[in-house]
Amino acid sequence: MNYPNGIKKKETFHNISYKNRGMDLESDLNITNQYYRSIDKAHIYKKPTPIKIVKVDYESRHLATIKEAYFQEPSTTDYNGIYKGQYIDFEAKETKSTTSFSLNNIHKHQIRHLKNIVNHGGISFLIVRFVRLDETYLLKAQDLLLFLEKYDRKSIPLSYFQKKGYIIKNKINPRIDYLELIDQIYGGTI
Numbered sequence: 001m002n003y004p005n006g007i008k009k010k011e012t013f014h015n016i017s018y019k020n021r022g023m024d025l026e027s028d029l030n031i032t033n034q035y036y037r038s039i040d041k042a043h044i045y046k047k048p049t050p051i052k053i054v055k056v057d058y059e060s061r062h063l064a065t066i067k068e069a070y071f072q073e074p075s076t077t078d079y080n081g082i083y084k085g086q087y088i089d090f091e092a093k094e095t096k097s098t099t100s101f102s103l104n105n106i107h108k109h110q111i112r113h114l115k116n117i118v119n120h121g122g123i124s125f126l127i128v129r130f131v132r133l134d135e136t137y138l139l140k141a142q143d144l145l146l147f148l149e150k151y152d153r154k155s156i157p158l159s160y161f162q163k164k165g166y167i168i169k170n171k172i173n174p175r176i177d178y179l180e181l182i183d184q185i186y187g188g189t190i
Helices: 023-038 108-119 141-150 158-164 178-189
Strands: 043-046 051-058 064-071 079-083 086-095 100-102 123-130 135-140 155-157 166-168
Touching (some): 023 043, 023 086, 023 123, 086 100, 123 141, 123 158, 123 178, 135 158, 141 158, 155 158
Parallel strands (some): 086 123
Antiparallel strands (some): 043 079, 100 155, 123 135
């Protein structure tokens, strides 16, 4: 491409990186939760992954750099907090598949955690975005557990989300209004 003054623009091609897959959904949820907090509707936060720092390089007090660390324990789910006096805990995932959600994307300890939240009276669910379809679903943990109990499959078909799940409509503010669905699902119980 030629620009004025004889400057030539070199075209560059970038390699596709998959290291931050799921960050769009996560970003939308973080903005949504920030909005909920700003209007004092709910207080829900992204949980940090617990790490153990082993080695730190101290160039100066203000320029400390972590050189070595490891995961202390497996993290549970992505988000937790409180809404109308009820504990909420959920996992958020994205898939590029147009037909199913692979169960390899959710770990056994996360499923156990979701089940424990349900058993103790909390609200627990999975939010899955089908990226290529531009559809985001909320699936109650009870329905996830029912599927795992009933079927011996490696993925949950989209049709199960369409039948048992709840589609979350895209909005401007909040971006992913999952609490609107929580109110519909649980009605007067919260």
